[in-house]
Each structure stands twice: as C-alpha cells, then as structure tokens.
Amino acid sequence: MAKDDKSYPLIPAVEGLTTRVLEILKPKYEKQIVALLAELHPKTDIESLLSRVRALSKVIGAYKVHDLDGGGYETFGQDICSEIGKIVDVRLPKGRSAYSDLVNWIIGTSRDHAIEIFTTNYDLLLEEAFERAHAPYFDGFTGGREPFFDPASVAGGDLPSRWTRLWKLHGSLGWCLGEADNVVRTGKSSHTHLVFPEHLKYDQTQKAPYSALLDRLKAFLCTPDTLLISIGFSFFDSHISARITEGLSANPSASVFAFQFKKLADEAAACDIASKQPNFSIYARDAAMINGVSGAWQLPSELPHKDWGPIRATYWGKFDAANPQHFLLGAIEHFASFFASSRTTQMFSPASAVDPATSSASPVAL
Template sequence: MAALRTIIAQGRKRIGLLVGAGASAGMAKADGSYPLIPAVAGLTDKVLGILEPTYKAQIDGLKAELAQHDIETILSRIRSLSKVIGTAKVHDLDGPGFATFGEAICAEIGKIVDVRLPMPGSAYANLVNWITGTSRDYPIEVFTTNYDLLFEEAFESVRAPYFDGFTGGREPFFDPVSVSRCDLPARWTRLWKLHGSLGWRASDKGEVIRTGQSSASHLVFPEHLKYDQTQKAPYAALLDRLRAFLLTPDTLLISIGFSFADAHIAARLDEALAANPAASVFAFQYKNLDEEHSACDLARRLPNFSLYARDQAKVNGMRGPWKAPPDLPSKDWGPIRSTYLDIDGNFTLGGIEPFARFFAASKSIQAFSTPPTMLPPVAVPPAA
C-alpha cells in the first residue's frame, strides 16, 4: 500500500480505474444515509417491485427461465425477445409488448440512478482531484459499469476535460476510431461507460447517440445486442478498449465496487492478463475474501491479479490475513497504515469513500486516516 501510494502520486504510470455498482452503493447521501444509489441487487428489487403490478406474469416467467435474476440480465432477455418473436407471444407478451416492457424498465432505472453528487467533498470529487492534481505522461482511463452521471458531474464541476467516445453538438455520435486510437492529450481523462449510460438512446438511424439528458433508454449487456450490429458497436468498442488497455505493457488497473461476476468483462480481463504479465490488476473488495468468489477465481489463476478484501488479501497467488508487524519498518508507516486499515485491522479501501480519500491524499506529506463516519455500515459475522 505504501508503494501504491507512491505510484498514484506520480504521473508516470499508465493507470486505469474499474468502477462497479458497489462504488455508488458505498457513497452516502447528503443526509448521511446509505446508499446514494443501490447496487445491482437493490436496483433489481426496486425496479421489479415498481413494475410487478403490471408485469407480474412476465417477471415470474423470465425468472423461471434465467439462471441470473439481476436487472441487466432480465433487460437483455426482454430486448432479445422484442427483436425476434414478432407477433408470437412469450409469457403472454408479443414483440412490441416486450419492447414496451423494456422501455418501462429503463425509465425506472433512470429515475433511481439520476442523482446528484452529495456536496461538499464527495468521493468522486476526491478522485477527480487526484486525476487533475498532477501532470501525466498517460491519461487516466475510467471503465465503469454504472449508468449514473456522477463522474461526468465531478469532472464538469472543476472544468476537467474528459472523453467518453462521443463527439458532436446536436446529437453526439459514438466514434470507435477515437476510442481505439486513444490519441487525445493526456490531460483528457477517458471515461468508458461499459454498460451504457443515462442520456444514451438509439437514433432514428439505429445508432447510439448521447442526448445530454438524464433519461435512460439504452442500458443493456453488450453481447445481447447481436441482433443489431449498429447498436452493438459502442459496447463492443468499449470492451475492446478495456482489453487493449490491459495488453499495453506496464499498466495498472485498480478496481473498486466491482464483483467480477460479469462474465463478458471477467473473460477479457482473464485473457489480457494471461497474455501480458507486465499488466496488473489490484481488486479492492468490500466483503471478506471468502465472499468474493468471482474475484478469488481470477486471483487463483492469475499471479498479476491481486485481491485485497476486508479481512485478507491474495497477492501473487498467495493468501494471508492483514496483520500488524510488531515493529514498524519506518516512522511514517503508522500514519500510512491508518489510511487503509481500521483500528480492528480490517482493510477499508474496498469502500469508495476511504478509497477516494487515499488517492486524493497520496501527494500529501501527511497521511490522513479514514474517519469512522466515512465507512458505511457492514455486517461482520461473529468469530467462531
């Protein structure tokens, strides 16, 4: 962690962030309550709960045939059915009926995730302060599966330039050439929305455009868009960018709030890390190690995938608990240690607020410990 603190304080390393739904779920609202935005499980329960009076038969039918019941998998299935069944009926709905169902889901998702950053000093604001706080040889690349506009708000609040793959004025269009070449100046942060975003919709030509509004109509898993290649293009290009980033020598991808349960993302990570030993992933997880099944599987097979969980870590394939040495190696070690371990010896950087504070304070001579008020409540099982 001390070495990482040095690396992120400098501007010479090629660094990327992978931000999942757990990040927004780990942020507090303005009144101090959690979460700012529910994680995928909470989002699924909220959306389906709202739509159940109208679509109960369809929801029950889809859950019965799908192995996963999260909102993205259900929405992908709905979109697929709307494209192929036409006037035939599945679960008492025809193709147009499923299209309407999908639009209703997107509308409810949009209402839930359309939130503003709590001010002042939000976690995303701290991350942007870290990104813009030094001159960089390479741009920071942020890969996120989240639909919200929190990163956009954080960048724009300090007038920090970023590129999300779209260009234009009236109806900004997606430019895959600029995404693949990534040749904008290093001061432009790259913001890649892997699962779509609020404000994305399909134009009359079938192409995905960015509207600048907070409505949500284009939120899907990319591989389920194989029925329409023009709609697949943004997602395929963004996932290819993630793979290309990890295939570049001497890169570091740091994840926060991501479970690695998304098979299409985990597969690209697996392939790229196996092909490029010079790339590394640091996965900062909120739960205990034994609960992080998908991340543990990657850490077991890939020595350049390091997993840091609440109670233990798995580094270079070796597992061990967090433990305080009897003698600190230097006088600065105690304050630095307090920025990533709490008084009980639990790793705190799996939460977005301590994580962002650690990054923002990396250039400071003084090490700032994480206040207990920044940690969301967590249920820890009793000792055996």
C-alpha cells in the same frame, strides 16, 4: 442500507436496485413478479428477472404465462429498464464526495500519460465531477449538436495527457440512436441505449460503440508495464473479464489490482481469475490473493514508524461498529479518499491505470 452516519449510497447496489424496481412495478405486475421470482429462486436479483422476462417476450407469442403474453412481457421488460434508468439518474451532492476526491487525485499530479477510466455505470456522476472541477475528459464522442461516437479516436491516443479518457462500457444516460442509426450523446437523461442487466448483455456489447470500448480495454492491458485498478466490480460480467484475462495473458508485464468490498471467499469470479493469472491480485476485506496464493491480513506487532498510525487508519479500520477492523479500500469512499489524500510528484509512465502509484495508473470505476 443506511450507514452509521445515516447517509445512503447515491445509487443502490444490485440488491437495493432490485428492491426499489420491484416495489415500483408491483402494483402493475404483482402476479408475474411473485410467480417468476418463485421460479428463479434463489436467483431473485433484477438481472435474473429481466433475463426471464425478455426470454418470455421472445418465445411465447400469443400464449400466456402468468396471465401475460409475449407483448405483455415485452412491455414488462421495457418498464423494468425504464425504472432502472430513473434510479441511476441522480446528481452529485454539493461538497465533497468520492467522485470529487477521485477527480482531485487525477488532476493533482502532472502525468506523461493520460488516466483511463473504464466503467460499467450508466450514471453521469463522474462527468459531473469532472465538469465541476473544470477538468477536461474524452468519452469517445465528438460534435456539438448531436455528438457522435468516433471509434478511431478511442483506439488512438492523440489527445493531451491532461485529458482523462472516460469509457462507458455499458453505455450511459443520454446515449440514443441518431438519425443515421448511429449512437449519439444527447446531454439529457434519456436511457434508451443502455446495456441493461440481462442474458443478452454479451450480444449487445459486440456491437458499436461497445465493441470499440471493450477493445480499448484489452489494448490498454496490452501496453507494457501498465496497471489497472478495479473498484466495485464483481468480475461476473464474462465479456469484460474475458478481455481482462486475454490482456493479462498476452502481456505478463501488465497487472490488475482488484479492490473488493466483500470477504475473499465471497468474491468467486475474481478469485477464479486470480488463481489462473499471477498478475491479477485481489485485496478483499479480510484477505488477499497475490500470485495465486491467498492469505488473511495480519497486522505487524509494531508500526514501522511512529507516524504510521494515521497512515494505516486510511486503509485499515471499520465500516461500522458491528464489524471488526479490516481492509477498507474495497469501499469507494475510502478508496477515493486514500488517493486524494496522497501527495506525490511522481510522473506516471506508459499507459496510466487508477490508483496505487505504481508505474502506470488509470481508474476502473467498474
């Protein structure tokens, strides 16, 4: 959907991704798409469809369902994954973007401990933003010709704090199997080793290198006085939410600040965690949930300072003309701009998580 300024997101959300993939595949699989979506209704997103396609490919064999046998559905599933990979294979636009704002914030302050970014995104936009800024980062791979994944380096903290840690929890474009049957990073736009949205996601993430990356997330949250900031993540991925809740339960001094784009009532998975974990806070468009208690945003009758108006405009306003004013930091553009605009000399203490400059910080661009 276009914004008021006629711009479009670089990568569509699930609804847009579903529409684009199905438009491309409809000429080849129209009968199967129509029939399967009717069976799946109201769950008509690409994840639900891919789960059904993969399930049929494994159980029906030579028997046909909607004119496709098991082999046909296997090809159908591969085609869906291929189109997803193509759609997320985008480049950063020239000039300013949310990614460049985020990187500018990361490199703009001296830190005792490194920023850690945990992301489920497949694209290479963050990598591109770091490289444009000549900012060093480590993604778990090392080597020259075929960089290999090194779980020992992921678990440790031997690199200088100026090196950002970038953990791709669901894999990345350019990951594939090497000659030794291990995952390598090619530097290309291949999409053969991604954890695609489907019912086997949990099983896939129990294997290397994904298990090491998820363990790193849990270890991060077990660090004393750490703060994890989440943006753009629904918390419906149970294998990730489980690591988060385990870490918060084991370490009451850790905190998660979840900045959500939708209204609080529409963030069911996040609210479920927040209702059980007092150190998990939600900041949604219309309301927040802190210490398990929810409440709508209320503006003070008077600003605390005469210069506070421009400050409040960075986090409170409108996404578009059709909606009333609300909390803005659930949108990545406002979120990144808010922190890039901050000027602080604060030294971040143990284990950094992403944004509001509390004791620790490391962005979760989930």
